[in-house]
Amino acid sequence: MTDLPQITDSHCHLDFPDFDGQLDEIVARAARAGVTRMVTICTRLRNEPAVRAIAExxxxxxxxxxTHPMSAAEEPLATVEQLVALAAHPKFVGIGETGLDYHYTAESKAIQQQSLRIHIAAAQQTGLPLIIHSRDADEDMAAILSEEHARGAFGCVMHCYSSGPELARVAVDLGFYLSMSGIAAFPRSQEVRDIFAAAPVERILVETDAPYLAPPPHRGKRNEPAYSLHTAKVGAELFGMDFPAFAAQTEANFERLFSKAARAAEAA
Incomplete structure (x- = not known):
């Protein structure tokens, strides 16, 4: 197993009911696929204790x-102090996911934008990377990220990137990262693959967004961290690299952005 190229699933949701009672097997299958780390994401702060317990x-x-943008109108507004306090935990490595989603929840765009700016402030204060969800909100997202970054730098990953090329260019110009999910492996996602191919490989991460968006050959089934292997293989082809080299590059990228996770691994 140690001879396998190692990769990290940079975004999954292990607290979702889809994985109830199966986490030991899920983590073991990931390890057998070479997926040696994963970041599980809490999307509602009231669920943070349960997500923290999984990491522990x-x-x-x-x-x-x-606070996920689609929940921003129905959840208590997070505070910067609340997010900064969570960051004290040794396995807490990122702020979010936060962002803007105008596809289903455009009516709450004002509170989404307020919530996003709060999360950005927490990322600026803690030095932890911001984890962004963006859908059908490219112009507002580019404007807010650019404006806030000019006020104070922060790291960021555009998770499950499937927005347009202009937002991708803005993100890369700000020094941010683009994360490939199973969408990039779907046969009809050539436009998404073209956007990734135009980005520097030094800014690419891989993820599952499990339990959603399983890549082929598991499309339509429940996704899990082990399947990030399939997306990473598509990424290697896209950048014209052999798989071990691409895996090593995405690991270096992850450790550069999620430096707290890298330090924890070194200390273990």
Whole structure:
């Protein structure tokens, strides 16, 4: 197993009911596929204790927390102080996911934008990377990220990137990262693959967004961290690299952005 190229699932949701009672097997299958780390994401802060417990119980699992934009109108507004306090935990490695989603929840765009700016402030204060969800909100997202970054630098990953090329260019110009999910492996996702191919490989991460968006050959089934292997293989082809080299590059990228997770691994 140690001879396998190692990769990290930079975004999954292990607290979702899809994985109830199966986490030991999920983590073990990931390890057998070479997926030696995963970041599980809390999308509602009231669920943070349960997500934290998963990270505490499984050595390869780290976590992040925030308020998902689709929940921003129905959850209490997070505070910067609340997010900064969570960052004290040794396995808490990112702020979010946060962002803007105008596809289903455009009516709450004002509170989404307020929530996003709060999460950005927490990322600026803690030095932890911001984890962004963006859908049908490219112009507002580019404007807010650019404006806030000019006020104070922060790291960021555009998770499950499937937005347009202009937002990708803005993100890369700001020094941010683009994360490939199973969408990039779907046969009809050539436009998404073209956007990734135009980005520097030094800014690419891989993820599952499990339990959603399983890549082929598991499309339509429940996704899990082990399947990030399939997306990473598509990424290697896209950048004209052999798989071990691409895996090593995405590991270096992850450790550069999620430096707290890298330090924790070194200390273990």
């Amino acid at each position: 119980a499984h050595a390869p699992v780290f976590y992040a927390a925030g």
